[in-house]
Amino acid sequence: MSSAAPISHAPQRLDIQALRGIAVTLVVLYHADHHLVRAGFLGVDVFFVVSGFLITGLIARALGRGSFSFADFYARRVRRLLPAGYAVLALTTLGAFALLSAVQYRDFIAQLLGSLAFSNNMVLWRQTGYFAPDAAFRPLLHMWSLAIEEQYYLLMPLALWLLPRRWTLAAVAAVTLASLALCFYVMRTSPSVAFFFLPTRAWELGIGSVAALIAGRAEVRPAGRALLYLALTLIFAIPLFPLPTADPGWNAVIVCLATAAVILAASPLVNGWAATRGLAKIGDFSYSLYLVHWPLFALARTAFIDAALPWPLTVALVAASYALAIVLYRWVETPLRAAPVNGWRLAGIALAASGAVAALGLGLGQIKAHGPDTRTPLLPVEGLAESGCFAQGAAVYTGACSESARPEMLVWGDSFSGHLTPGIAASTAHPLAQASMGQCAPFANYAAVVHANERAYFEGCLKFNASVLAWLAQHPEVRVVVLVGQYTRTLGKISSYALSAQGTGYRTEPLGQARTAQAQAETVAALHALGRRVIAVAPPPPANFDRGQCWARQVEHLPIWGRFASCRVDEGAVAPQRAATGALMAAFARAGAPVFDMRPALCGAAGCASTAGPAPLYRDQDHLSRQGAVVVGQRLQLGDRLWALAR
Helix, strand or coil: CCCCCCCCCCCCCHHHHHHHHHHHHHHHHHHHCCCCCCCHHHHHHHHHHHHHHHHHHHHHHHHHHCCCCHHHHHHHHHHHHHHHHHHHHHHHHHHHHHHCCHHHHHHHHHHHHHHHCCCHHHHHHHHCCCCCHHHHHCCCCCHHHHHHHHHHHHHHHHHHHHCCHHHHHHHHHHHHHHHHHHHHHHHHHCHHHHHHCHHHHHHHHHHHHHHHHHCCCCCHHHHHHHCHHHHHHHHHHHHHCCCCCCCCCHHHHHHHHHHHHHHHHCCHHHHCCHHHHHHHHHHHCHHHHHHHHHHHHHHHHHHHCCCCCCHHHHHHHHHHHHHHHHHHHHHHHHHHHCCCCCHHHHHHHHHHHHHHHHHHHHHHHHHHHCCCCCCHHHCCCCCCCCCCCECCCCCCCCCCCECCCCCCEEEEECHHHHHHHHHHHCCCCCCEEEEECCCCCCCCCCEEECCHHHHHHHHHHHHHHHHHHHHHHCCCCCCEEEEECCCHHHHCCCCCEEEEEECCEEEEECCCHHHHHHHHHHHHHHHHHCCCEEEEECCCCCCCCCHHHHHHHHHCCCCCCHHHCCCCCCHHHHHHHHHHHHHHHHHHHCCCCCEECCHHHHEECCEECCEECCEECECCCCCECHHHHHHHHHHHCHHHHHHHHCC
């Protein structure tokens, strides 16, 4: 995080530098291993408050003296942020070219250009979620927070300059509260938007801004000192023992308010502690440390195809992060921050540097593009069409995704139904229709909520599945329904809780095998009542790594280190998951409809294959590629067998 440099018009605050040191340490430990500090990502929230305080204080003091200059303000930001930032972006681009597959590098280029345009938060919102499994392999994931700050820096000076001074505090406080309210509202329906976008994160910087505007009041410092020890305790305790709520949420609110209390206390006692001085030294190079640490971890994880790196390597990467950050701080960040360059010359240098980094990334991308085509085989598979066959939000199923106006077989389920449909279509003459919604298993009235802040999405899942049953009631030409899902998310280890629809509302349901089997029995009974024959398809054999990326790395001759170097599934490591799925499928078979297992087509005595000749069977860890689905379908005559076995 940037957390603007200590300003020349005010003495450096040792306690604020220490807060930076705490924040970046929390983030680094969290990124090294999520088990070290369960909510270490809250260090970013500490940074936001510090940045809001320092930036607003700088602007307000300059406006009060009548000496504020937009040109001077943005020149400071350019000299402060861009040299170290561009150096890391250039080096990360070289590392990405050497270690990322063509598919990963395509996404990386979008992240790189987004970082240069101060909009990487929006790029990442489209690509992934901060807590998604694939986020660990994206080298510029951490640049989302810098984009938030930079967008704030663009807007805040203008806002303070335009506002009459007597209205400034009230206006900033009102915007802060509005942003907080918006954040909690959007979390209910679009948690990724709430996490990545400025309007729903501005309240954190706004808390710092409010603190800057009230810091000079006589009653503020005593109040801050009364709360000091509680605030310090919360800054350390909440990241270690977070409340069981979604983020950004109450954990962030508590940490942000605690950070503001420490800043407002301005305690000489805190400044005298040895720990404060030590953390302040880390705070001095916290921006450089934030920049360099994440690309090291992400690129290493990419080469290992593993989010869990060996402990010795994790320790080495943490040490390397601190060492490289010190070098970057001493030899790039510090000297160039004081460079006597301003005006159009500085703007020209910044634009030229931005263009050079972009040209480097795009040029290396052209070299990547001339290598083996590993992108096409790993494209997402939505089923009968490349796009448009997956329901979005609380969509109503209409039967539009179909091979015929009178389909005879319906494939219904989550993303696993999408990846299997091409294989079914390639192995039967019976025309298909497809009803798919990501993470939405094909149950009549049961949905597992993966993350607590995604309830609205899974309420939409229940509505979608109800509409599938309603559509079937109107289309008697459909004689067989194939149920396809991952299912294991309902067993309790992945999800938070489950829901069912009750009248006009929803009821919380338990997770686990018994309730899932009951939901399957209810679904089969509902379909039998409509006169349909039913069959379920078990998910593919599990893996503990991304099989599609492993294939791509082999084809592109990229390094693969660690336990997955052979691209073979560790049968021992996935045995518990395989056993849990097998037990659930056995319970499904007792629920009134047969279960078809694809394992014989994918596995043999030597284990489970990841390729079919030169082509990948899978596009990621679990989902079949389009070609893989067709291979499996033809090997098993899948469509015709499902038709014959359905009951």
